[in-house]
Amino acid sequence: MIKRTLFFSNPAYLSTKNEQLVVNFPEDDKQEATIAIEDLGYIVLENPQITLTNGLLMKLMQNKTAVITCDKQHLPCSFLQPLVGHTEQTERIRHQLDASVPLKKQLWQQTITTKIENQANHLLKRQKNALKLKRWAKEVKSGDTENHEAIAAAYYFQNLFDIEGFSRNQKGIPPNNLLNYGYAILRAVAARALISSGMFPSVGIYHHNKYNAFCLADDVMEPYRIFVDDLVYDIVEEGNNNIEELTTDIKQLLLKIPAMDVVIDGKQSPLMIAMSRTTNSLYECFYGSSRKILYPDF
Incomplete structure (x- = not known):
């Protein structure tokens, strides 16, 4: 299965509910969005005003979803993955x-x-x-x-x-x-x-x-x-x-x-x-x- 890549360049609040990634935006005119966590391979976080809940991070790591954060030059600078990636x-x-x-x-x-x-x-x-x-x-x-x-x-x-x-x-x-x-x-x-x-x-x-x-x-x-x-x-x-x-x-x-x-x-x-x-x-x-x-x- 091909995993999806999500890119966030605007302020957002990311949380989880019912095994879904829930995205909320500070702008009143933007509706809440949800994506199945099992479909995610990579998440790129570019904006410093993005907030993630610990519950979401836990589920992303359990799904082996790579979380990539970017620096002030908008280049990827860190990479979050689980401590255990394989049973052996x-x-x-x-x-x-x-x-x-x-x-x-x-x-x-x-x-x-x-x-x-x-x-x-x-x-x-x-x-x-x-x-x-x-x-x-x-x-x-x-x-x-x-x-x-x-x-x-x-x-x-x-x-x-x-x-x-x-x-x-x-x-x-x-x-x-x-x-x-x-x-x-x-x-x-x-x-x-x-x-x-x-x-x-x-x-x-x-x-x-x-x-x-x-x-x-x-x-x-x-x-x-x-x-x-x-x-x-x-x-x-x-x-x-x-x-x-x-x-x-x-x-x-x-x-x-x-x-x-x-x-x-x-x-x-x-x-x-x-x-x-x-x-x-x-x-x-x-x-x-x-x-x-x-x-x-x-």
Whole structure:
């Protein structure tokens, strides 16, 4: 079942009744709204004047609904998930922590190979040269010791957008702002899937920054970034929106990321479900019953 994503940009009072999310607005002309909690996958809270009851938070966590809050720049800055996401969580985290260095290097090699292949296919879709990316995808070694990821990413973004002076930088010119927002949503999707698969998002297979609480989420989301790039490219090319700022219309488009159709293991699937298949396959690698992570093909 595809879970819904709700986005709140105005002041609101959120509570619960009869297993429903109840939304009340301070404006007299807005009627009360209700949504079944079991249908919710993600809730994005942007306005600081939003109030939630503890009863609602409890039910959202029991339903494994990801609650995402935003900062003053309207970018996602926190992510709320249950302490227990899987019945075998303790055992699964133990297998994750016991994973050998050679295994993690092989898993990172698979991850980067798929990411670069997806980048190449995206450039081909946009009728741009991808021969270098195709070659680099075949040259990735265990652990990506030659850092093909960074080399490929620099080439990919230099050739993707027809915007003078564009380079991928969090504080760079648009559409970096759109990419930042889309990647933040994608990161929440990855973290939610990892927790639901009984793993600890902070312990990565490659990322290991001590200040990063979502290292493993950053690892598994790498091949998925291309789907954000593809959506942002369409927004830019259509020219119907002012990309200088993150408008509500643009955010609504980017919040469709969890429900985007992707192809994984030869079958079409919503991105949020594909991510769960990826994280489950990752656990099987940690457990020892598999040696391959399932990633989507662009």
